[in-house]
Amino acid sequence: xxxTYDDSVGLEVSSDSFWEVGNYKRTVKRIxxxxxxxxxxxxxxxxxARIEKAYAQQLTEWAKRWRQLVEKGPQYGTxxxxxxxxxxxxxxxxxLHLEVKASLMNEDFEKIKNWQKEAFHKQxxxxxKETREAEDGFRKAQKPWAKKLKEVEASKKAYHAACKEEKLxxxxxxxSKADPALNPEQLKKLQDKVEKCKQDVLKTKExxxxxxxxxxxxxxxxxxxxxxVFEQCQQFEEKRLRFFxxxxxxxxxxxxxxxxxxxxxxxxxxxxxxxxADAVEDLRWFRANHGPGMSMNWPQFEEWxxxxxxxLSRREKKKASDGVTLTGINQTGDQALPNKHSSVSSYEKTxxxxxxxxxxxxxxxxxxxxxxxxxxPFDEDATSATEVRVRALYDYEGQEHDELSFKAGDELTxxxxxxxxxxxKGRLDSGQVGLYPANYVEAIQ
Numbered sequence: 001x002x003x004t005y006d007d008s009v010g011l012e013v014s015s016d017s018f019w020e021v022g023n024y025k026r027t028v029k030r031i032x033x034x035x036x037x038x039x040x041x042x043x044x045x046x047x048x049a050r051i052e053k054a055y056a057q058q059l060t061e062w063a064k065r066w067r068q069l070v071e072k073g074p075q076y077g078t079x080x081x082x083x084x085x086x087x088x089x090x091x092x093x094x095x096l097h098l099e100v101k102a103s104l105m106n107e108d109f110e111k112i113k114n115w116q117k118e119a120f121h122k123q124x125x126x127x128x129k130e131t132r133e134a135e136d137g138f139r140k141a142q143k144p145w146a147k148k149l150k151e152v153e154a155s156k157k158a159y160h161a162a163c164k165e166e167k168l169x170x171x172x173x174x175x176s177k178a179d180p181a182l183n184p185e186q187l188k189k190l191q192d193k194v195e196k197c198k199q200d201v202l203k204t205k206e207x208x209x210x211x212x213x214x215x216x217x218x219x220x221x222x223x224x225x226x227x228x229v230f231e232q233c234q235q236f237e238e239k240r241l242r243f244f245x246x247x248x249x250x251x252x253x254x255x256x257x258x259x260x261x262x263x264x265x266x267x268x269x270x271x272x273x274x275x276x277a278d279a280v281e282d283l284r285w286f287r288a289n290h291g292p293g294m295s296m297n298w299p300q301f302e303e304w305x306x307x308x309x310x311x312l313s314r315r316e317k318k319k320a321s322d323g324v325t326l327t328g329i330n331q332t333g334d335q336a337l338p339n340k341h342s343s344v345s346s347y348e349k350t351x352x353x354x355x356x357x358x359x360x361x362x363x364x365x366x367x368x369x370x371x372x373x374x375x376x377p378f379d380e381d382a383t384s385a386t387e388v389r390v391r392a393l394y395d396y397e398g399q400e401h402d403e404l405s406f407k408a409g410d411e412l413t414x415x416x417x418x419x420x421x422x423x424x425k426g427r428l429d430s431g432q433v434g435l436y437p438a439n440y441v442e443a444i445q
């Protein structure tokens with residue numbers, strides 16, 4: 001290590017090297033950064049777990065809402081089953097995402113938390129024990145060399161100052177020789193000054209070179225000690241880096257649903273359910289239950305009876321026809337398809353398709369039964385006009401401008417009964433009138 005003097009350069013500018021005094025602090029700071037990075041990774045995993053939970057809840061709510069809408073809608077048969085299979089897929093995937101959330105929090109999050117607690121030990125006065133040990137190690141390793149470096153800087157400064165003084169003295173002596181006003185005594189003083197400056201340059205140079213030599217001799221030991229402390233910090237950081245890699249691999253396994261056998265089965269079953277949809281079978285079922293394949297109480301000759309002063313009502317006629325074999329009806333196996341009631345949507349269940357008719361009832365709303373006071377043809381209208389207080393079971397956000405929005409627990413007034421699509425008309429306490437799903441509320445007892 002050598003230094004050449006140049007009065008135009010001035011003081012040497014320190015570099016950004018690790019070996020400069022105090023530059024080890026970046027390595028020490030890395031230990032504190034490691035603790036902060038553990039917190040950052042835990043926050044990252046925690047946020048992802050919240051996203052997984054929210055997504056699972058949204059899937060469940062979506063599946064529940066659309067299952068109800070499909071069941072109340074006009075779709076029927078095997079296509080209805082296929083449609084419902086999509087909602088089943090969402091419910092199963094929702095469960096898997098809840099498992100992902102649980103794995104992230106119960107395994108990955110806790111693993112990082114425990115490792116951080118074991119790796120970093122807080123001190124009562126603040127900071128971490130590992131940081132203080134690294135700081136003390138570097139300071140101890142650097143102290144002897146830093147002391148010698150300070151001596152080198154001081155001797156260099158003295159040497160440079162002596163050189164500068166010598167240069168000024170020589171310049172004055174040279175200028176004095178051309179000045180006839182100076183007497184020999186003054187000239188001799190200038191010459192003595194030059195001689196003294198030269199001696200000071202030699203002394204300071206010798207001291208500078210000596211201190212520099214001592215610094216050079218101490219440098220290998222300084223480097224060895226600094227390397228030793230730095231290697232300890234490297235080993236600590238290596239443990240953290242390897243641990244983070246391990247944790248991130250665990251996170252990847254928990255997030256990757258494609259490696260879960262049950263996840264693959266969900267979509268295999270979904271595909272099978274959709275492939276099982278059979279348009280021909282659904283059309284055959286509809287024909288048998290709502291079309292020409294239905295049975296019929298065809299009009300028959302009826303004897304007049306003195307005891308019966310009115311035409312048989314539809315209900316009585318149906319009872320009378322029980323056990324009678326009808327002619328002219330070709331019953332096929334279409335009407336007896338297995339388990340068809342389970343595939344009929346609630347829309348179909350709420351529809352009343354008349355299977356009998358009579359001229360008297362079709363043309364005279366006031367039958368003999370009505371005349372006797374047994375029934376009131378206006379009962380249905382009166383009932384539908386009755387207002388009923390109901391309470392919301394679930395939150396509902398209106399999708400159209402004519403739909404109501406409410407929260408679970410809110411009370412409102414039902415002003416019209418449920419229609420064939422599963423919707424009721426109601427009025428909020430604010431006065432707003434609109435539609436809402438009938439199965440989202442219950443009557444207040």
